[in-house]
Amino acid sequence: xxxxxxxxxxxxxxxxxxxxxxxxxxxxxxxxxxxxxxxxxxxxxxxxxxxxxxxxxxxxxxxxxxxxxxxxxxxxxxxxxxxxxxxxxxxxxxxxxxxxxxxxxxxxxxxxx
Numbered sequence: 001x002x003x004x005x006x007x008x009x010x011x012x013x014x015x016x017x018x019x020x021x022x023x024x025x026x027x028x029x030x031x032x033x034x035x036x037x038x039x040x041x042x043x044x045x046x047x048x049x050x051x052x053x054x055x056x057x058x059x060x061x062x063x064x065x066x067x068x069x070x071x072x073x074x075x076x077x078x079x080x081x082x083x084x085x086x087x088x089x090x091x092x093x094x095x096x097x098x099x100x101x102x103x104x105x106x107x108x109x110x111x112x113x
Contacts, residue, residue: 024061027106031099032056032063039065039091044075054087065091 036056043051053068065088066072078084 024103024106025058027099027103028061028063029058030102030106031095032058032065034098034102035063035065035091035095038095039067039087042090043067043087044085050075 033056036054039054040051043054045051050067050069050072053072054066055068056063056065067076067088074082075085076088077086
């Protein structure tokens with residue numbers, strides 16, 4: 001699973017650059033939380049182990065959202081005996097616009113600072 005938003009900007013003011021750099025991790029964190037919550041609310045639940053294992057991790061301007069339960073990959077992609085019941089890819093796809101808006105809001109706020 002890979003979903004990326006890449007933005008390239010050139011600014012001359014150091015303050016603007018530092019404010020935008022500080023805002024980016026906050027925006028990534030907010031977006032990752034949104035995707036995690038969507039995945040948790042849409043995943044097929046039997047015992048709850050898979051739902052409870054869905055987590056996100058943010059490192060700088062990158063986020064990873066995944067499931068720690070071993071059977072998560074089989075639910076997401078299916079097997080020859082069981083059809084796929086995707087929950088991570090739809091969570092990313094359904095929140096793409098909201099995550100992009102969150103990044104835009106954070107950067108707009110940073111530019112005002």
